[in-house]
Each structure stands twice: as structure tokens, then as C-alpha cells.
Amino acid sequence: EAGVTQFPSHSVIEKGQTVTLRCDPISGHDNLYWYRRVMGKEIKFLLHFVKESKQDESGMPNNRFLAERTGGTYSTLKVQPAELEDSGVYFCASSQRLAGGLSYEQYFGPGTRLTVT
Amino acid sequence: AQSVAQPEDQVNVAEGNPLTVKCTYSVSGNPYLFWYVQYPNRGLQFLLKYITGDNLVKGSYGFEAEFNKSQTSFHLKKPSALVSDSALYFCAGGFQKLVFGTGTRLLVSP
Numbered sequence: 001e002a003g004v005t006q007f008p009s010h011s012v013i014e015k016g017q018t019v020t021l022r023c024d025p026i027s028g029h030d031n032l033y034w035y036r037r038v039m040g041k042e043i044k045f046l047l048h049f050v051k052e053s054k055q056d057e058s059g060m061p062n063n064r065f066l067a068e069r070t071g072g073t074y075s076t077l078k079v080q081p082a083e084l085e086d087s088g089v090y091f092c093a094s095s096q097r098l099a100g101g102l103s104y105e106q107y108f109g110p111g112t113r114l115t116v117t
Numbered sequence: 118a119q120s121v122a123q124p125e126d127q128v129n130v131a132e133g134n135p136l137t138v139k140c141t142y143s144v145s146g147n148p149y150l151f152w153y154v155q156y157p158n159r160g161l162q163f164l165l166k167y168i169t170g171d172n173l174v175k176g177s178y179g180f181e182a183e184f185n186k187s188q189t190s191f192h193l194k195k196p197s198a199l200v201s202d203s204a205l206y207f208c209a210g211g212f213q214k215l216v217f218g219t220g221t222r223l224l225v226s227p
Contacts, residue, residue: 003160004160006160031213033213033214033215035215035217041219042217042218042219042220043161043207043209043215043217043220044217045214045215045216048213048214055213056213056214058214059214091160091161093161095213104149104166104168105151105163105166106151106163106215107163108153108160108161108162108163109160110158110159110160111160
């Protein structure tokens with residue numbers, strides 16, 4: 001079974017440019033999550049999709065970040081325009097949706113390292 | 118608010134010795150607790166979880182964790198460390214929106 005994949009693995013952009021990160025979850029996983037780790041700090045939740053719907057986007061830092069999951073399969077996270085403080089590693093994770101809406105362990109992708117210069 | 122703390126930035130242990138990586142939590146309601154490991158240039162790999170039931174949870178690669186409600190701890194343990202266990206370990210808590218600790222780097226020396 002293929003794991004969670006993310007593309008690109010590394011992106012270097014200039015301040016003010018736009019970057020789009022992609023995540024392909026494990027097949028059959030309805031839940032998809034985005035997290036990020038800013039250098040030296042803890043991993044922080046950004047948002048959670050259930051299929052194509054945003055369940056919780058309380059962690060999105062501001063309106064420069066836009067996440068989509070059209071069709072309930074892969075997801076994209078766009079940063080526009082990028083700022084220096086957006087640099088970090090962006091992780092995507094997915095999990096199964098169990099009975100009663102429960103879901104347990106999340107499986108993470110390798111991350112996208114974003115560097116804004 | 119939910120929080121998870123890993124009080125040690127780094128843990129050093131000799132190969133063959135037992136290891137412990139500490140984690141404490143603060144949650145309202147039933148805690149859902151997880152341990153993940155990150156090897157260099159890799160994503161987070163799930164090790165084990167506590168949802169309910171036995172306080173001693175067994176996971177991948179010979180790791181186990183002990184849930185202690187009175188001490189609000191969920192320490193990761195392994196009876197005999199391997200050099201290949203050297204990695205960054207994260208404790209996390211939460212139902213779907215995971216809250217992570219800051220990570221503990223484990224260094225196992227030959």
C-alpha cells in the first residue's frame with residue numbers, strides 16, 4: 001500500500017511569489033490534514049478535511065493560505081503571496097474514517113520543505 | 118486547551134541499554150496519545166497509540182509506552198536501544214487535531 005506522498009519535496013521561492021504544495025493521501029482515507037513545522041518549533045496543525053469538506057481550519061495562519069481538496073482525493077495548499085515567516089516544513093497526513101466518525105492514527109507524508117528568501 | 122510537553126531536547130543512551138523518552142500531557146476529557154518517529158529526510162512514522170484499555174501499549178520496532186493518568190505522562194520506552202533507533206521522536210495528543218510536543222532527539226551510541 002502506497003503511503004502519503006507530497007510534492008515537491010523542497011521549494012525555494014522569493015518573498016511575494018506563490019507556491020502550491022500537493023498531497024496525495026493513502027487511498028481510501030477520508031481524513032486529510034495539513035501541519036507545518038517552523039524551524040525549531042513544534043509541529044502545528046493547519047487544517048483538516050473530511051473528504052472534500054473543510055472540517056476544521058482553525059490553524060490556518062491567515063488568508064494568504066488556501067487549501068483545497070476537490071473531489072475528496074488529493075489536496076493542495078497554496079501560499080500567496082509568500083512571506084519569510086512561511087518557511088518551514090509542511091506535512092500532510094491522512095487517516096481512515098471509522099464508524100461513528102472516529103479516526104485514530106494519522107499517517108504522515110515526508111513533508112515539503114519551503115524556503116522563502 | 119490541550120498541550121503536550123517533551124521536557125528533554127536530547128536523550129543519549131548507549132546501545133543495549135534501556136531508553137526512556139518523556140512526555141507529559143494536559144487534556145480535557147479522555148486523552149488520545151501518540152508517539153511518532155522521524156528519521157533524517159523522512160516523514161513522521163507512527164509508532165504507537167493510547168486510546169483506552171491497558172496502560173502499557175506496545176508498538177513498532179520494540180517500542181512501548183506507559184500511560185500514567187495520575188502523573189499525566191506517556192513515556193516512550195525500549196528495553197534495549199539500537200544505534201538505528203537514533204532519530205527525532207514526537208509525542209502528540211488529540212482526537213483529530215493533533216497537538217505535538219517539541220520533539221526529543223535520541224542519540225544511541227555504539
